[in-house]
Amino acid sequence: MKTENEIRHYIDRTTTLKAFFKSLPLHVTEIGDGNLNFIFRISDESGNSLILKYAAPYLRLLGEDFPLPQERICVEMHTLSYFKNITPSLIPNIYHCDEEAFCFAMEDLSDYKLLQTAQFDQFISLSIYTKLGSFLAKLYAKTPPRHEESYYENATLKRISEEYIFIFPYIENHPALMLPEFFTPMPKSELFMQNIQTLLTLFQDSKECLIHGDLHTGSIMVKNESLAIIDAEFSLVAPLGFDVGVLLAHILFGEIYAYFERKPLNYFAIIHALWKEFEKEMGGVPEHILKQSVGFCGAELSRRLVVPAKAKPLEAITSLKAKTKAYELCEALSIALVEDFLHVKSLEDFIAIVERHLCVKTH
Missing domain, CATH: 3.30.200.20 (Phosphorylase Kinase; domain 1)
Known part of the structure; x- marks a missing residue:
């Protein structure tokens, strides 16, 4: 058809x-x-x-x-x-x-914009991120009607996620990768690779709740203070931290774009708006969700640098010199998040890692 x-x-x-x-x-x-x-x-x-x-x-x-x-x-x-x-x-x-x-x-949502696109040219109300925090809390709190596993997840798409997030990006010269000419990935430490394997095992084996599975700023549409979540074909029963981490990663892609295009940064307020509503509705966030969210955020930042489906905010950076620096910054941040995620104890720990890399004083 x-x-x-x-x-x-x-x-x-x-x-x-x-x-x-x-x-x-x-x-x-x-x-x-x-x-x-x-x-x-x-x-x-x-x-x-x-x-x-x-x-x-x-x-x-x-x-x-x-x-x-x-x-x-x-x-x-x-x-x-x-x-x-x-x-x-x-x-x-x-x-x-x-x-x-x-x-x-x-x-038909033709009067909406993708959050990914709207980040480029307009102020996004913090209430959008508050609503996303509420959505994440409801995923954790609610349980869908019982069905066979294939009702809510497709095994082929789950395998694509496993391969393109946790496996292919770390195999040198893998044919599934698409590296930009200006970017050569750094060798990854033994600790980094051990933690990527830990995250893969969590993604495969933890049956915490039904998640969206691809909750990034290109799967969220906005109009003023309204939002609509779409594109749920990658849904699966998995750790909630995967959805949280992917969303955080794409918020950061938008902020990296803003930094290199000399626009105001707002990640502190955005992340707090998202997390505080999530925390409020959860009645407190279990520590394992925070840690896993940070780890999955790092994995998503890392893989988008080398897979064919690039992060559109990074690709929208106009200067090649700035884009090269953005890739380098993003890789350094992703390494820090993956290597340190098991030691993160608070949202402030996560933000501190981000600030060490995405800070005007640093650059």
């Missing part, structure tokens, strides 16, 4: 979707630059619109030579429906799910 005619035909024979639109003809436009799936905006002459997401039997970015199970989108439907139940104001409306056709229709 990749052509306009195929989509129009699908809508015409799907009662729920056909009833959604009031006046023909329908306008079908492929949108987004997602790696995994095809995403279309469909609208009619009256201005009614929705988003249709379809999972082809391969990776959209690389084509038919890279097969992927279509069931990945069923996992996303199940997880988003559960998230909608526990945090209704933070998840887009889902209008239609079709597990046989491997597609679903959801609210």
Whole structure:
């Protein structure tokens, strides 16, 4: 279901979707630059619109030579429906799910921006990060309805996360990597590699709660003080610290961009807003979640420097000299976080590590 005619035909024979639109003809436009799936905006002459997401039997970015199970989108439907139940104001409306056709229709968020993009050119209300802290606390506090493991996680996508976060980045000249010409990774210490292995084992074996699995600033959309969390196909039952750490890493990518583009830094206020609401709703954060969040943050910062899916804030830095320094700073910060995460005892410890690297006085 990749052509306009195929989509129009699908809508015409799907009662729920056909009833959604009031006046023909329908306008079908492929949108987004997602790696995994095809995403279309469909609208009619009256201005009614929705988003249709379809999972082809391969990776959209690389084509038919890279097969992927279509069931990945069923996992996303199940997880988003559960998230909608526990945090209704933070998840887009889902209008239609079709597990046989491997597609679903959801609210059109065309008046929203990706948080990742919005970081570049506008002030983001701290209430956005407060709401994200609340979302993380609810993931930990709530338990989804019981189902077989494959209902909420796809084994192939979990393996992709394992390989591209914890394994491939540390194999020299691995064909899955894509190193920029201006960046050569430092040799990693034995301690660093031991801690990466510890984080991998946690990711594989700890069944703490159902998490988003890819909770970065490109999976969060914002409009003023409203936010919508999307793209949950990587969801799985795993340590909560993984979601927290990935989100912290992408907040820091945005701040590194701001630093090298000579814009104000706001990571202290952002991280405190996120963490204090998380802590309040949790009634206190268990120490293992803090430690693991710091470790997973370091792993995410590290791997985005060498995998094909680069951190867009770093890529947006205009000067090659500044971008080179940003990569070096990011790598040094990632090493410190991974090597030290087991010794972090407070949020202030984490922020102190960040400040040693991302501080105007230092540079």
